[in-house]
Amino acid sequence: MEHNQSIAIIGGGVGGLFCGAILSKEGYRVSIFEQHYKIGGGLHQFRRDGVTFETGMHVVGAFQQGGALRRICSYLGIMDQLEILPEDDSCYELFHIGCDQKKYPMPKGAKRFAEALCAEFPEEKENIARYMQELYKICDEVKLYSLENTEVVEASTMPFMGNSENFLKSVGGFINSFTKNERLRAVLAFGNPLYAGEQHKTPAYIHAFISKFCIEGASRFVGGSQQLADALSRVITDAGGIVAAANGVRRIEIEGKSIDHIVTADGAKRRADWYISSIHPSSLFRLLDASKLQRSYRERIDSIPNTYSAFMLYLVFKPGTFPFFNYTYYYQDDYSMTWEHDVYTADTWPKGLMCATPPATAHDVFAEKMIVSCIMNFETVRQWEHTTTGKRGAAYLAFKQRCEQQALCKLEQIFPHIRTCIKSTYCATPLTIRDYYNQKEGAMYGVKNDCNNMALSHISVRTKLKNLLLTGQNINLHGILGVPLTAIHTCAELVGMEYLLNKINKYKDI
Numbered sequence: 001m002e003h004n005q006s007i008a009i010i011g012g013g014v015g016g017l018f019c020g021a022i023l024s025k026e027g028y029r030v031s032i033f034e035q036h037y038k039i040g041g042g043l044h045q046f047r048r049d050g051v052t053f054e055t056g057m058h059v060v061g062a063f064q065q066g067g068a069l070r071r072i073c074s075y076l077g078i079m080d081q082l083e084i085l086p087e088d089d090s091c092y093e094l095f096h097i098g099c100d101q102k103k104y105p106m107p108k109g110a111k112r113f114a115e116a117l118c119a120e121f122p123e124e125k126e127n128i129a130r131y132m133q134e135l136y137k138i139c140d141e142v143k144l145y146s147l148e149n150t151e152v153v154e155a156s157t158m159p160f161m162g163n164s165e166n167f168l169k170s171v172g173g174f175i176n177s178f179t180k181n182e183r184l185r186a187v188l189a190f191g192n193p194l195y196a197g198e199q200h201k202t203p204a205y206i207h208a209f210i211s212k213f214c215i216e217g218a219s220r221f222v223g224g225s226q227q228l229a230d231a232l233s234r235v236i237t238d239a240g241g242i243v244a245a246a247n248g249v250r251r252i253e254i255e256g257k258s259i260d261h262i263v264t265a266d267g268a269k270r271r272a273d274w275y276i277s278s279i280h281p282s283s284l285f286r287l288l289d290a291s292k293l294q295r296s297y298r299e300r301i302d303s304i305p306n307t308y309s310a311f312m313l314y315l316v317f318k319p320g321t322f323p324f325f326n327y328t329y330y331y332q333d334d335y336s337m338t339w340e341h342d343v344y345t346a347d348t349w350p351k352g353l354m355c356a357t358p359p360a361t362a363h364d365v366f367a368e369k370m371i372v373s374c375i376m377n378f379e380t381v382r383q384w385e386h387t388t389t390g391k392r393g394a395a396y397l398a399f400k401q402r403c404e405q406q407a408l409c410k411l412e413q414i415f416p417h418i419r420t421c422i423k424s425t426y427c428a429t430p431l432t433i434r435d436y437y438n439q440k441e442g443a444m445y446g447v448k449n450d451c452n453n454m455a456l457s458h459i460s461v462r463t464k465l466k467n468l469l470l471t472g473q474n475i476n477l478h479g480i481l482g483v484p485l486t487a488i489h490t491c492a493e494l495v496g497m498e499y500l501l502n503k504i505n506k507y508k509d510i
């Protein structure tokens with residue numbers, strides 16, 4: 001399709017790059033402006049001690065045959081540029097409980113996943129079958145989740161919304177409705193750090209989407225996630241577009257009910273037919289004259305609570321010392337802690353952790369590195385909220401050191417000899433995450449959805465400004481699948497949902 005329309009995108013992270021690539025492919029003239037010196041947002045990697053680490057994309061999925069991301073990336077012509085390693089079929093996630101030293105290896109595929117649960121909980125067989133059935137039913141309610149266009153999915157409505165009773169139940173209410181067995185309840189919910197789950201608030205559909213996504217296709221990038229950012233960027237530049245790093249948007253000038261132009265860090269005024277913002281809506285509001293937006297709209301969006309953040313520990317191993325494992329490892333001391341990783345004191349933190357050895361090659365025997373993620377609330381670092389990177393002071397450095405030691409002690413409960421394998425360590429706090437992504441309160445997954453008040457957290461891709469669309473994790477769903485699906489939702493406002501899905505689904509069987 002040939003257009004002569006121009007698009008300016010604020011933010012060169014996952015959402016901005018997917019929108020930019022799709023619209024470039026559809027003939028629009030795209031310019032992306034990214035504040036950071038490198039593009040990628042959650043796909044960005046950094047290097048320490050000769051080793052690269054991913055910042056925000058450790059578990060990926062939907063790249064398996066027929067998977068939604070495989071289809072989208074094939075349509076964009078970049079699938080063959082990506083190196084993906086599926087996590088082990090027999091165990092893509094391992095859930096380890098300290099109190100009884102019990103380990104639950106979870107295999108891929110709905111049938112094998114259910115069988116593994118039944119083997120551990122034979123008396124719960126029927127309940128497990130019902131749980132799996134309902135979990136998948138929830139996912140089927142959202143056609144866009146599987147890129148289905150049998151019924152036309154209207155872009156302007158809410159394509160991520162279902163209407164069954166289970167869809168908007170709380171995740172805790174949903175899981176608990178199938179079983180009274182506390183151990184099984186904990187096992188079914190253990191992956192909740194992947195979506196910042198809150199037992200009584202997170203809607204069950206988010207749990208269902210993320211669970212199915214992992215059960216069917218959990219995988220990792222070999223050599224890191226930057227390859228996807230670079231491949232998306234090439235789609236844009238090959239079509240004549242611009243991807244400008246280190247040139248963030250500083251101001252947005254409004255004229256009447258539309259954006260007149262944006263001002264980038266280099267001082268240039270940039271005009272486009274359409275603008276797409278992929279950044280946190282609260283960060284967006286700080287760029288414009290807020291009085292030009294309806295106060296109630298601004299205040300509602302600004303008041304949506306955010307998901308929790310994390311303390312990230314990055315380990316570089318001495319060569320040939322620490323065995324590589326091809327799954328995501330979750331650990332907590334006790335079954336009762338499943339929903340309480342964000343409830344702690346200075347002494348009881350961290351309640352649990354998630355760790356992984358990201359693959360450097362497709363055939364690693366020993367791991368070169370490990371990433372460790374421990375849930376942390378922004379409140380824990382609030383006293384340093386007005387500081388900037390490298391200038392946070394001695395008390396903050398001492399705090400970081402203490403957290404690092406506490407996380408390492410927890411890790412030793414899983415791998416008692418791990419310290420002898422470590423060459424160097426690095427860490428990031430919620431402040432690092434906030435400042436790096438310009439993400440309010442360093443929220444891992446953006447705004448929080450609350451099933452008790454879905455209207456509060458609903459943010460439409462359309463805005464009160466005629467030529468401004470929104471995209472990114474704060475709109476529908478976070479992560480490697482949620483954000484590209486939202487990019488489709490955003491782009492469909494311009495090219496049409498049915499048209500776009502038809503084009504993407506030409507690659508259904510690849």
Ligand SMILES: Cc1cc2nc3c(=O)[nH]c(=O)nc-3n(C[C@H](O)[C@H](O)[C@H](O)COP(=O)(O)OP(=O)(O)OC[C@H]3O[C@@H](n4cnc5c(N)ncnc54)[C@H](O)[C@@H]3O)c2cc1C
Binds near residue numbers: 279483
């Ligand atoms: C520690 C951590 C671990 C995670 N692990 C996983 C995982 O394993 N799997 C998974 O699927 N998801 C994971 N996520 C979530 C995932 O990273 C996000 O959902 C995803 O990156 C969100 O995409 P986005 O486009 O909304 O935002 P981003 O990818 O953050 O992109 C926003 C971009 O906008 C830029 N920006 C901000 N302000 C401006 C401005 N004024 N001008 C220009 N540019 C600006 C930012 O620099 C950034 O590059 C993780 C997140 C974190 C924090």
